[in-house]
Each structure stands twice: as C-alpha cells, then as structure tokens.
Amino acid sequence: MRVRVGMGSCGLAAGAREVMEQVKEEITSRGLNIQVQPTGCIGMCHHEPLLDVVTDDGVYTYGHVTPEVVKAIFDEHIVGKKPLEKYLVNSPEHQNEFLAGQVRIALRDCGIINLWQIADYEEHGGYQGLRKAITTMTPEEVINEIKEAGLRGRGGGGFPTWFKWQAARQNEGAQKYVVCNADEGDPGAFMDRSILEGDPHTVIEGMIICAYAIGATAGFIYVRDEYDLAVKNLTNAIMEARRHGYLGKNILGSELSFDIEIVRGGGAFVCGEETALINSIQGNVGEPWDKYVFPTEKGLWGQPTVINNVETWANVPVIIREGAAKFASIGTEGSKGTKVFSLVGKVVKAGLVEVPMGTTLREIIFDIGGGIQNGRKFKAVQTGGPSGGCIPESLLDLPVDFDTLTQAGSMMGSGGMIVMDDRTCMVEVARYYVNFLAGESCGKCVPCREGISLLLETLTRICEGKGKLEDLDLLESMSSTIQKAALCALGRTAPNPVLSTLKYFRDEYLEHINNHRCPAGICKELTEFYIDEELCTGCGRCRRNCPADAITGEKKKAHTIDPEKCIKCGECIDNCRFQAVKVK
Template sequence: MAKRIGSLDDMEQLRKRIVSGIDPNKTMVTICGGTGCQAYGSDKVFQAFTEEVKRQGVDVEVGVKATGCHGFCERGVVIVILPEEICYLRVRVEDVPEIVSETLVQHKVIERLTYEDPQTGEKSVKESDIPFYKHQSRIVFGKNRFIDPKSIDDYIAIGGYEALAKALCQMTPEQVMDEVKKANIRGRGGGGFPAAVKWQTTRSSPSDVKYVIVNCDEGDPGAYMDRSLMEGNPHSVLEGLTIGAYAIGAHKGFVYVRQEYPLATENTICAIEKAEEYGFLGKNIMNSGFDFTVEVERGAGAFVSGESSALMSAIEGRVGEPRPKYIRTSVSGIWGKPSNLNNVETWANVPLVISKGADWYTSIGTEGSKGTKIFSLVGKVNNTGLVEVPMGTTLREIIYDIGGGILNGKKFKAVQTGGPSGGCIPEQFLDKPVDFDELSKVGAMMGSGGMIVMDEDNCMVDVARYFVNFLSDESCGKCVPCREGLRHYHKILERIVSGEGRESDIELLQDLSDVIKDASLCALGQTAPNPVLTTIQYFRDEYEAHIKERRCPAKVCKDLISFYIEPDKCKACMICLRNCPVGAISGDKGLIHVIDQGKCTKCGTCLDLCPTRFNAVTKLSGEPVPPPPLKREVTREKGSEQ
C-alpha cells in the first residue's frame, strides 16, 4: 500500500525515492502503445521484447516499457531506446531478436530501422534529430514517451503532481486563479475561450456544490490528440483537473470519455485509483483540507454531446442535446449546479503553468494565444501523426518541415482545420501563423487541432458535401435551422456532385448559410456553414465545373467519372479482370481488357491493382469514354513483359 502524501516535503521525498530506484544509465526500450502503433501490432512487439531480452539473458540490464502515443503514427511501431535515444521505426515482431542482439547487447545501430529522409536520403538515429520531432516543442505531449500510463510512479519521477503539491500547500485558490489568468490559457477544445474567465464564473456563482468536468468526447473527425493524451498520460489531466477544482471550489469532478475510446476509459479509471492511494484524490488532499473525487462517465456515441450543455445532460443520464445558453453552464450546469468544463488538452496545460509559472508559459506563443497546441496532422501528407508546436507556427512549417510535404509528390490543394466547424485553407495562406485568431480571419478556425491535408486528387465540393453529410447525420434535430437547413444543404450538394447542379445553386447555398449561422441553437449549427462557405470562396471554379460542365476536376465524384483502360497500355495481364467484383471487365489472355461502363460500379479496384509499370487504368471526367478498340489482340514486342 502506497504511503499517503501529506506535504510538499513528502512529495519531494517520494519523488527522490522513485528516481533513486531508477538507474539513469540502464537501457530502457520504450514501445509506443498508441492506437496507431497498436494497429501495427505494438502489443505483440512488446511481448516479443519481454521474451527476447530474457532469452538472450539481458533482462537485468534492459527494461521494456509500453508507453502512450509518441506521435509519429505513420511509421508505427515506434520504439525509442533510452538513454541513447535510438529511434527505430516500422518495427515488426520479426525485427525484435535482431534489435536485442545487435543494439541492446552489442550497442550497434541497425541502419534499416532508422529514419531516412525521403528527399535527401539522410539517416537520423536519435529521435530528436528526426525532422518530424526536431521542429516540435513537445511540452505537454512529449511526456507520453517516458510514461507507462498505468504507472503513477513513472509520472511522479518526471515531476508529476509537484504542481498539485505546490498549489495546495503553498498557494491560495485565488493565487492559483491569478496565475492561470496571467498565463491566459485558452480553451483547446476549439472555442479558445479564456479558461480563467470560465473558472472565475463558476467560482463566483453562489452554490455549495460545484462541478468540474474533463471533456474527452473528442468527436471532431480527423482529431485524436485528446485520446492520445488521455490514454498516454491520464495523470497530467487529473492533476490539472484537481488544481482547477481547488481554484474553483469544486469537490466533485467528471471525466466524460467517448464510447469509441475504451482504452482512455480504462487508463483513466486506473489513474484515479492510483492517485487515491497516494492521497492526490479523496479527502483532505495533502493535508490542505481540500476534498476532491473524480468519476468516469462513458459516452454512448453522439457528436453533439461534446457541446457543454449537451454533455452535462448526458452525465445526468439524459439525451445529450444542447439547450439555449442564456444562462451559461458555468453558472447552471449538471443538476443546475455551476459546472466548469474544459477539454483534455486544456487541463493538461494547467500543471505546467503552476509548476513553471505564468511568465514562462506566456513566453511561448503569440500575443493572443499562449503556449503550444497539439495538432493531428493527417491526410495527404508524408509524416502523419500528432505534432505539438508553439502557437504562431505557420501552416507551411507544420505541413512541410514537420509533415515532410505532400504524399507521392502531389500538389498541395488545401488544408482543412477545425473539424466540421472549420474551413478549407488554400495555398495562398500557407504562411499564416496558426493560433486562435489568425485562422478565423480567413474563414476557418484552429478548432480542436485537426489538420487534414488535401492534394490535387481531392474534390472540394465532395469535401463540403462530406462535412454537411456528417453534420446533418449528427444534428440532434432540436432546432429547425440546423436540422432542416443542413438537410437542404445536403440535397443541393448531392445534386451538384451527381451532375444535376443548377446555376443558381451556389447563391442558394450562400443564402442558406446566413440563416443556419444566425438562427441555430448551438455551435454545431452556427459553424456548420464554414466548410461550405470556405470551399465556395476559395474553390468556386470546382463548383462551377461540376454544375456547368458536369465535370469533377479532381475525378472523385462517382457520377461524373468513368474508369477506362487505355488500349495501348494494357498488357492483358488479367489482374483487373479477375478481381473486378462485378465482372464488368471483358478480355482474355492476349486480349486487351475493356470495362463495360453499364456494369461498372466505379469501385476503383482495377485502378488500384493495375501494376504501376503498366499504369493502364485511368479515370475520365467530363469527356466521353472512347469506344473499345477494333483490334483487341495485344502486340508484344519480343523480350518485353513476361
């Protein structure tokens, strides 16, 4: 049973004791256990390492640890060998014996597993030398890689819960509040509302019962940083929450986790139990007289439940629909009591501000947005993953320096930020600094930090239709402008992508946007027009091509494209013919293959499977499909294929 921590001294001693038990020179293999790496089999890699170090007799000298997400999901499974910081990427179970015998026993680096720059071919052995990591400043997210999420001692060893001890033992709630106010932490969930202002409202609302809540209902498609924090470093969120509760005067907290994140639920519950053992949660925390308990609530799958009032009614066991907020939830929230809700990343920033001070914190970032922000850099970019950069870093730095540019050398078209409430930002704004205020000026928003990169093969009308489809599916239906407005949006956009668009449709979409924006009840509806309006504003030509020429320039919209096998490139290899799921391809060995346009369901299997050395399948849009060639025998030059 762990000893209860009763003072700042106790805390320091505990940390020293834990640290003294760790040999800084002992080799430690940290294996990323984030969702991305898990999909690539990190569990099996972890198991293989544990067995292999034993088999090769180095289990005393070498420790193996499964940690939270490291961020470089594209190259999973990611492992880092400490203290040398050797980083191996795309590690599979088969590589484990070699890593143990070569690197762990003989201290030799295995070149093929290290990072190689796709452009220059330059190798990087150390994690911090890899461009993806080099240009980041991971003050919040970077701790993940040192911590086994199920071990509270790991968190304490790197200074965890020191901020809590400092706040409870040396500061009054007012002083904590002042520090957070000075640091100007703004809500990372997307709104960017100053956390201290919200806290103050709940604090000054008259009531003996108050609540604090962690919003881990991360529903924005394309964003997963909250998941990775909650799964990888749950204690940092709990610590921030407890400090906030102390400042606000709340004695009960909730962590609302979306149903799709079972591991986050599991790790949070485990973290709460461990924190209770040390007395970081419970009665009279660190003998300060402050009581605080936390409960985990699981969501049941509804995007709109991430809205504060909706989330609170979900905690009450009711349908998670938003209500009009003439009275804010910080005044009247769960069961009518003042309730302060912040998102996962916001809470995780709080301990930093308390332990390092607001002056340090405000030295990072821009005028109006302080600190760092974690982005999920995904889509058509080389290095997908989670990146943390100071506020004010430009889009170009994020996409090109960290992200390594566009996939397959294609041309950048747009980056979508802010989830369904955000917008698509075209190339001319790539040098915009990213913070709460700058992106709003071009019609998008930073939002919760999803950053989806699109290339020339993405159709912007299709993207707008995608978001409208998403939102009309997720609209709770309570207010008419959102429910009906989105349905009409959807109808009009469906019409355009299927080639039935009318000349007046663009103006109709714009008119409708004003109504949806002004009259909807909650942010879901109020911001729903953003993806439509930004795509019209910056990519109007694509809308016009769909409407006027029945052509999809990016060749995405199914009704406007045809798949076609170029007769002079087809080598009649039978691959597409055999794999076509509807049998739409005719031909034979030595007989050029032809797609029956009537039967074709445009699934794209033929395009995917046609060997790249032939490259015979193409997509056509806005032009008729040429008739099959009269002569279908393949003429092969001697000594060529096969």
C-alpha cells in the same frame, strides 16, 4: 538500459502487443536485467509499432518493429552495443524531422513515461504543480497565473480558461464541479485519446488544481464511449492518485477534498457541446440549451461548473509548475502556448503534432508532415473537424492560431487537420461533412434540423450532376440563416465546410453545374476516365490494379479504358506514375 514499447491504440493496432511479448521473451531467454516500459503514443503513428532503446547515450527509436526485428535489435544493439541502423527512425545523432519541428507541452510525457506507474509521472515533474498551488498559492493567485499565461480552451472556441474559473469561483453554490470534456467526436481526430492513454495523470492534476482554485469537491471525465483503452488507463490512474493522496479527502494535508468519476459518452457528436454534455452526465438526452445561463453559473445539477477539454487540462500543471511567463513566451499575441494537431489524410507522415501557435500550415504539412503522398499536388487542408473549413494552397503560409483560422473561414476546433491532394473533390468534401452533421444534429432546433438537411440535399444534387446555378445562392443564404439562428455551436458552425469551399473552390462547383464534370474524378455520375496515349508508357500498373478488368493494352504500348466496364473507382488514376490517366 531500458526498453520502451508504444502501447497506444495506434501501436496496438499495428502489432505492439506482439512486440511487447517478444521483448519480454528476449529478456527472459537471454537472462538480461533490463526494465521494460509500456508507454503511450509519441506521435509518429506512421512508424508504428515503435520501440525505444534508452541508453546513457540517449534514446534510439525503432519503427515498423515486428517480433523478428525485436530479435535483431537485441542481437545488434542491446547485446552488441551497436544501433541497428536499418530500422532506426530517431536517434541522438539523427533527430527525426517529424519530432525536430515540435514543441511538446501537452504531449510532453506521451511515449516517454510508464503509463501504468504514477512514480514515473512524478519523476518527470508530475503533481509538483499541484503541490505548489496548494502549499504556496491562494486560489486567486492560481487563477491569475492561468490568466497571465494566456491559456485559451483547446476544445474549439478558444475561450479564455481563467475567465471560466473566475466566474465559477465567484458564483455561489452548495456544490461546484470540474468536468473534463473528452468526447472527441471529430472524424480524423485523436489528440485527446492519445493524452488520456499515454499521460492520464496530467489531466487529473490539471482538474485538481482547478478544483482548488474554484472550490469544487467533485469532478467528472466524460469520455467518448469508443475509447476503451483510454478508460482503462484513466481508471488505473485515478486509483493510483487516490492511493497516493492526490484525490480524496484533505489532499496533500490541505483542506481540499476532491474526487473524480469517469462517465462514458452517450455516443452522439453533439454531446461534445458542453451543455449537451451536462445533460448527458445527468442521465438526460444529450441536447444543448441556449446559453443565456452559462455552466459556470448553473451547470451540473444547477451548480457552478467548469468544463475544459483534455488538452486544456494537460497544459495547466506545466503553467503552475513552471510559471505563466514561460508558457506565454510561446505562440502569438492572441494565442499563447502550443497546439496539438492530428495530422492525417494525404500526408506522408501522419500522426500527432504539437507546435507553437503561429506556426504556418506549410511548416506543419511539408516540413513536419513530409508533404503529400505519392508526389501529388496539395489542394487543401481541412481544420476544425466537421464544422471547420477548407483552406487552399494560396493560404499555406497562414500562421495557425485561433484568430487567423477564423478569419480564413475555418476554425481551430479541437485540432483535427486533414490534408487533401488534387484527387479530392471539394464539392464532395462539403457534402460529406454536411452529411455527417445532418446525422449528428440532435434535432432540437429548426435551423439546424431542417437547414442542414436542405444543405445536404442541394450538395447531393450538385454531386449527381443535377445542380443549377441558383443552388449556389441557396447554399449561401441558407448557410447565413443557420449561422445566425441555430441553438448551439454544432448548428452555427455546420455551414463552414460549404462556405469555405464556395469561397476558395467555386470553380469546382461551376464545373459540376455548367459542364457536368468532376475535375477530381470523384463524383461517379460526372466522371469518365481516359488514358493519354502520349503520356502512357505501357507499364501496366493501371491494368493490374483495375478491379473491373476495364483496361487493356500491351507492354510498353499505350493502354485504353473501356468506359462500359469502368466502375469509376479511380484506382487507375491513383496508381499511374506518369499522370497519363485523365478525367474527361
């Protein structure tokens, strides 16, 4: 028997450190001989802190664990040999639906292995792919295996991974580089962070395999500056890999010499774009360049460079170890394998989800995610980060892969998936993301610098009730110009939130402009709440939760809202269980 405690960022924020301390205290005070393992995030962020009891019968996962619950688990399960049903969220007898619908490749070891011990990674097949590549395969065979697997980059564009590797191998250079892009800057995205925190060796192994394939001798992991825990775990993993002969000179007795250095990000969203990332690593301002010359030809310090993101690297060891055919058997014709999503927003079960390409949005949001919070109605899901698009309810059965999302006016991006309910204003959503991108634009090119600012000004006018019908034409024409003329992907994809909301939710724009009304009750200048007397039961929830004391009424009698006192925060409509609060 052993105990695992999830010590990823989500777990620590929920109190996992106190849980771990209590586990150690229970083991010591009871004189038990039980192994304790700190692990990363298994993905069920909605149940953190999480604790596993691993027995011969299987794994029993407990959720919302506190130090007091730890004591009860030791009393009932570890000593009494009877699972504590009250806090169980997954067990051999009753698999959690959140996990049951997933196929885990990139996340295969997250929440399972001891993130501080390389031996645990090795026991789960770690570095076997590297051994196989170096001892039984030529560099060309490694690249061909990646090609046969159909692996496409998981960082956004879905570019064929093998093509980058092949181009870098063919290009002459005194020095070649391998780079991991871990500058995860999308709001609501935490896929890369979780892999780096919970299974850093899989990224390191993937990079070493690439180094062997293209003839590189140096690598860099460019990590978002805010990811302190990821950097800490990565640093330890790199040191362990060196001690065990996986990094350094003559790796595993071969002619390959390769090492990795961590670089902290520059704090700018645009540094996630690979040419801006290269500039940042070199100590320059994180500005992109026009890709008439690709990094595989002239990248870091003018030398051939392969850049892939965290999830892409995490798939490489499995493909080499188990063969391309197994990976290629999963997914769709044009998008092989699985994809990791951070499922957040107004969904019941938020967390990390890894599913086969081609899984529908409905399956992800409702079957795995449990549907919409508080029984509200689904309105849209935004995929692809700030540069992605908003997909409506009519497309819930859309299979999720690189090509279908692009055709729908969105994109895969790195894997952020933000679920929205009927209390979401789609005009404000577009304004929010455009505002984010306006602040993150490096300003190097005019279409991005000035165009996104113009989009923001127009959307702000509409949200304030000052919009005109011709503003819709302006939004569309300006978006088209930016898409065609911007220097890098940040600018070219920035109009996606605008164009997708105009396409699928044009009626909301018209409501804002023609009727000076925000149907969702979000834009304060266009919102006035009232209570429908026929639906109100007088339960008092709206009155008790109103921060401005703007609601009055007796128990079991219809309440009223004083428009003079109302600050339009929306607490009343969010707390009403009978949908009695309406928007004028």
